[in-house]
Amino acid sequence: ASGTLDPVLDPAADRIATADLVAAAKWGTGKPIEDPARERQVLDRVSRRAAELGVDPDVAVRVLRDQIEASKLVQRAWHGHWAAHPDQRPERRPDLGEVRPEIDRATEAILLGLRATAEVRTGPSCPSALAAAYHRTAEDLIPLHRLGLARASTSLC
Numbered sequence: 001a002s003g004t005l006d007p008v009l010d011p012a013a014d015r016i017a018t019a020d021l022v023a024a025a026k027w028g029t030g031k032p033i034e035d036p037a038r039e040r041q042v043l044d045r046v047s048r049r050a051a052e053l054g055v056d057p058d059v060a061v062r063v064l065r066d067q068i069e070a071s072k073l074v075q076r077a078w079h080g081h082w083a084a085h086p087d088q089r090p091e092r093r094p095d096l097g098e099v100r101p102e103i104d105r106a107t108e109a110i111l112l113g114l115r116a117t118a119e120v121r122t123g124p125s126c127p128s129a130l131a132a133a134y135h136r137t138a139e140d141l142i143p144l145h146r147l148g149l150a151r152a153s154t155s156l157c
């Protein structure tokens, strides 16, 4: 329906879910959570792709920066949790090279969502639409992912 921000929040939740896999991929490797070169690559691609889609590249980069911050928030939470609870550490360490294509698909879906929601995002009902979409999307998420989704939503309106 028009007037909804679900087309952004749904893929944002999918992107946040990949942070669990990235956290497990990096756990115990000594590889830092933050990878500035990869962030630049993601954001450069977002800027170009947004222009292609007719989405304001500055808006797209700002929103995707929030998605990256949300991912790091979730990854840091897992690393802290696993440090304190060895019995809950992941048994399998996924390959980062397999997770990143999944992240890229979620990023693309978020850009399409931004395009589909230009009207509501730039209008006066954006905050209430965001609250409604957040309420609906967060319902199915674990608390940590709800926190990530809130962080990921901060610049949408």
Ligand SMILES: O=C(O)C(=O)C[C@]1(C(=O)O)C=C[C@@H](O)C=C1
Pocket (backbone or CB within 6 Å): 022, 033, 034, 035, 036, 038, 039, 042, 067, 068, 069, 071, 072, 100, 103
């Ligand atoms: O690809 C990674 O290594 C991630 O941790 C994911 C991600 C992202 O959200 O795109 C987040 C933090 C890193 O600094 C780089 C990229």
